[in-house]
Amino acid sequence: MEKLVSNWSKNVGAVPEDYIYPPETRPGNMHIPIGESIPVIDLSQADKGDRTVTIQKIINASQEFGFFQVINHGIPDNVMKEAMSVWKEFFELPVEAKKDLYADSFTTKDCWLSPSSLNYGREKVHMWREALRHSCHPLQKWHHMWPQTPPRYQECVGACSVEIKKLGSKILRLISEGLGLHGEFLDEYSQTMVLSANYYPACPQPELTLGVTKHADPSIITLLLQDGVSGLQVLKDDTWIGVDPNPHAIVVNIASQLQVICNGKLKSAEHRAVTNSRKARISAAFFIGALAESIIEPAKALVDELCPPIYKSFKSKEFLPKLYETYGDSQATLEFFKA
Structure with a gap:
């Protein structure tokens, strides 16, 4: 537990x-600076007869940035606010209340709190953060394994998880249509959802360290909640x-396995998190992905003589170990799976 930044950062x-x-x-x-060029897409327009326009905005953003935000997304503000509040409560708990969840290396726990990353023992440099991780979907399978403290954790995070999964499925169906695939094509690749609730304490020298290093996410798509404190940056x-x-918005980013499935037509976005000297920051990333045994490969409808497969077939469970081997270098990991 002494490796958790929050335990000692206020005293240095x-x-x-x-x-x-x-x-x-x-x-x-x-x-x-905050980038005004990063697309903000109003999802309510898709329900008002502007579905084709909305789909094109999502595809354009996914090709140019691999990153966009959605507003009017259908998740009530109070659901997001309560979830962010309970994550804040969790990270502010005394050390003793969190010790049973702690793990600083690969673990078989279904819910765990780690410093920096699960590569902690192999890292050359540690990240200025700690993260609570657990599976979220299907909810009935996992929620009883979540923290018992704060008492409202399971209720608030459960309600948020259900809404996030519905939103993720909606966005993936819009992406499927935009790629010329049938609307439910990506449903089979979105059977799991894992949360990483991240805490970045205030840092005395934010110019020297990172909350999260440059990386692209390993799954299919990521939906991210932010608490209003800046820190997320995307590379373009x-x-x-x-x-x-x-x-009030949800950040959406294309992840590495979706880049494989769409044969490079959309790009996974490299991003990072920086710290600041004044405020702690909390974010919550929901990684929507495929089952471990699912075959990840370019969709056959997107491959022909003019557009041969860029990537080879592999099982979803093979991706993450390779990412750890490369210390989170998503580009090097994708190179390994090139055809």
Whole structure:
């Protein structure tokens, strides 16, 4: 538990050496502005007869950025607010209340709290964060394994998880249609959902460290809730762009296995999280993905003589171990699965 940043970060005036990133990867003193170019898509338009227009906006954003935000998405504000509140309560619990969930290496636990990442023992540099992880779908299979404290955790996070899964399925069906596939094509690749609730304490020297290093997510699609504190950045054309921390919007990003399924027509977005010296930040990422034994391969409808498969077939469970081997280097991992 002593490895959790929140246990000691308030008592230090400088970032410890094993949290300082090399100059070429640390954020530095340069201010990264919030990017107005990152698409914000009003999903209510798809229900008002503008479905084709909305689909095209999603496809364009997924091709150019691999990243977009959705508003008027159908999840009540109070559901998101209550979930964010209960995650905040959890991370502020005393150490003793969280010790049974703690794991700093690969674990068989169904719900666990880790410092930095589950690569902690192999990391050259640690990330300035801690994360609570557990499966969320199907809800009845997992929710009884979630934290008992705070007492409202299971109720609030359960309600949010159900809404997020419905929204994720809706977005994937819009993407399927936009790719020229039948609307339910991606349903079979969205049978699981895992939460990573992330806590980034205030940092005395945010220019030296990172909350999360540059990476692309390993699953199919990620939906992210933010608490209104900036920190999320996406990489486009070798330039970092800040993402508006709108607590009413949902951030959506294309993940690596969807890039494989669509044969490179959409791109998985590399992104990172930075810290700040004034406020702690909380985010909640829901990773929607395929079952472990599912075959991940380019959709046959998207492959022909002019567009041969870029990637080979593999089981979904093979992707994450390869990502850990490359220390989270998503590009190197995708290269391994090239045809």
